[in-house]
Amino acid sequence: QVQLLQSGPEVKKPGASIKVSCKTSGYNFSNYDITWVRQAPRQGLEWMGWISVDTGNRHYVQKLQGRITMTADTSTSTVYMELRSLRSDDTAIYYCTRNQRGHEWFDSWGQGVLVTVSS
Amino acid sequence: EVVLTQSPGSLSLSPGEGATLSCRASQTVRNGYLAWYQQRPGQAPRLLIYDASSRATGIPDKFSGSGSGADFTLTISRLEPEDCAVYYCQQYGTSPITFGQGTRLEIK
Numbered sequence: 633q634v635q636l637l638q639s640g641p642e643v644k645k646p647g648a649s650i651k652v653s654c655k656t657s658g659y660n661f662s663n664y665d666i667t668w669v670r671q672a673p674r675q676g677l678e679w680m681g682w683i684s685v686d687t688g689n690r691h692y693v694q695k696l697q698g699r700i701t702m703t704a705d706t707s708t709s710t711v712y713m714e715l716r717s718l719r720s721d722d723t724a725i726y727y728c729t730r731n732q733r734g735h736e737w738f739d740s741w742g743q744g745v746l747v748t749v750s751s
Numbered sequence: 752e753v754v755l756t757q758s759p760g761s762l763s764l765s766p767g768e769g770a771t772l773s774c775r776a777s778q779t780v781r782n783g784y785l786a787w788y789q790q791r792p793g794q795a796p797r798l799l800i801y802d803a804s805s806r807a808t809g810i811p812d813k814f815s816g817s818g819s820g821a822d823f824t825l826t827i828s829r830l831e832p833e834d835c836a837v838y839y840c841q842q843y844g845t846s847p848i849t850f851g852q853g854t855r856l857e858i859k
Contacts, residue, residue: 736843
């Protein structure tokens with residue numbers, strides 16, 4: 633079955649960086665894009681951007697541009713999301729999701745990673 | 752960006768009743784590119800509906816979506832305790848992708 637397995641929780645100080653992984657299985661990795669969505673505590677969902685895992689094309693939400701990088705390792709069917717210069721308002725659960733290219737609804741989700749930014 | 756406003760913010764209903772959740776966009780959602788998700792406590796969201804009215808794989812027919820333009824509805828019939836969740840709408844017709852703020856459904 634389709635699985636998106638994310639790395640474990642992180643606690644970081646302001647100004648640090650995180651790199652969250654999303655290891656996929658159960659489907660053809662190249663046929664789907666990976667999108668990242670985050671959810672601040674007791675808040676709604678925020679779209680962060682996507683990566684096309686075969687072409688490497690990426691698109692990020694404007695507010696994170698310059699701080700975020702998504703990469704894909706086709707040899708391990710794993711996608712990474714790096715966020716730099718962390719701030720307290722980056723504290724959130726970070727989800728990876730998949731979607732078919734051109735169909736940007738998300739039919740499978742990772743379990744989520746809690747990232748806490750605190751001094 | 753397209754702002755999605757969901758109403759009501761919360762509702763409390765009894766088992767067996769039906770629920771109607773609304774999602775209104777600040778502008779026309781291109782091609783009706785609207786999805787609905789269910790998020791139970793402590794879980795990741797689950798896709799229910801895409802393209803406004805198509806049920807995702809494995810979703811029972813008690814969940815139905817409708818609407819067009821800027822007004823969309825999720826209808827849940829025959830409520831059960833496991834329907835207790837927050838429901839989100841999402842538009843993918845215009846970048847950036849945006850989500851509504853959610854409707855919290857409580858089952859009495």
